[in-house]
Amino acid sequence: MSTQVRIPLSYRIPWKKIVLYVLAVGFALYLVLPFYWIVAMSFMHEVDAISVPPHWVPVHPTLENYLGFVRPNAAQELVGGRAVSETPYSLRNSLVVATATAVLNLALATFAAYSFSRLKFRGSQVLLVLYLLTRMVPGIAIIIPFYLLMRSFGLLDTYLALILSYTTFALPITIWILKDFFRSVPRELEEAARVDRCGWFRTMWTVFLPVAAPGLVAAAVFAFMTAWNEFMFALFLTSTKAAKTIPVVAANFATDFNTQFTVMAAAGVLAVVPPLVLALLFQRKLVQGMAAGSVKG
């Protein structure tokens, strides 16, 4: 007597799709909402930014927080004036330091990584693990001697001190990313070039490196981010607008109790834009480049 109702296949509830979209939307909100809040605040007047209940969208949008970095108005001059006036310089400093770090890293790491990917040599395993171990040394452990070293060379408060220290942070990981990517480049390419009587240098430059581009990009972005985000060394090694980087200036906003939330938010947004643009531009190459490094070891 029982009549079984069979739901045709096409009417089945697509649970997998539903779960997927729920998770995707949840993560999207989680990732973007906090950042949205400081972006929104950065376009608000102080009064609107601290209102209860909060305005989620700027009601009287304004650019005064951003303009203040170039020409501070009286109120901004009064509260946290130093951090405000130092912000543009710190952005420039961060750009120079992070770019130089990325370039120097690539140069040094390319040679080292090439040796691991193409040559069989005694001590290669030990050397590779040693590189990784130097990365494990916490910055705080070397900051005092580093400070003294830089002081004795007269390099305090200069770009060079920061570039050198960030290079040592990023170098080990850069070598690891690159060596695996280099391994995935077919040897035949180089052999073909050699048959065509290309020298080692020309072979590298015209054949090998272009093919290894995604790995190089991933490594460069990684080094840039490391340098852009670093705080401790910048705090110790810089003291004026000649070399202070954006995290140091941003921390000044935080420790100054007079700072307006809105100006602080504007500085925060400016600090995120350059590395974010870089990451988005190279998004695909970034994942591709990391793929080699994380899987094969």
Next chain:
Amino acid sequence: MVAFAERRPLGDNAKAWALNAPAIVVIALLVAYPIGYSFYVSLQKNNLKRPRAKRFIGFDNYKALLSDQAFLSALKVSALFVLVVLGLTVVLALILALVLNERFRGRGLLLSLALLPWAMPGVVNGLMWRTIFDAKTGALNGLLQQLGLIDSYHAWLTSGTGAFLFTALAQVWNTLPFSVIILLAGLSTIPSELYDAATVDRAGAWRRFTEVTVPWLLHPLLIVLILETMNAFRAFDTIYVLTGGGPGDATTTIALLDVQTVLTFTDFGLGSAYAWVITAITLLISIGYIGLLYRKGNFEV
């Protein structure tokens, strides 16, 4: 460079070491030398404020550590912080990477959003969460109240436990992207035949996950564990801005304590001893991880 183009190639050994020389010189000069010197300083009574009192005291700084309440408390905070941050990061990153590994509308957008926190310096991350957790005007209070979940505004960062948990959450948001990229990269290389085979064997989604995905992901997962353990253990910038280590010493991690000791109290000797203990612990953990990689057999260099 010219040397390698010559007709008579050097042996692989010499060539390889020559190629590594620049990196080794830089690292030796800027890491090996400082770390050795730092050990030497850790054996001294060395406070910038009392330059006359500077002298060699052997392991006294280290002996002092063992009974140093501030140090022991910071060590405990750091250990807990690592556990909480690491656990949350790995679970969230794995789920997000699995989502991103599927094909769906808006995937590109979600991947872009996933890179956003990576671009944010820790200090700025701290600033951001401070405006969100703020007791009087914060977005979190506003949101929860408008949703009807709380009646009045709370001061999230005034209790020790609250401050610890919210600081950990702020840190997780910041460190998520890097783990996601590595795991996603790992997932993208799993051959689809493995899943097809599992499906033919009528393995359900969970079994496909535990028997195909997880074993294949072991290596990337270990890399994530190594890097994120180190990051969480030396966490400092987000906390510095968000709570400054307070209330009391509830969020004073070992790295934060060390920076305060050196920067505020200018006690180079004790600071160096702290740093050496941190280094020793990190090295032990990393050697453990690397050993694990070797044992798994997929650590091929």
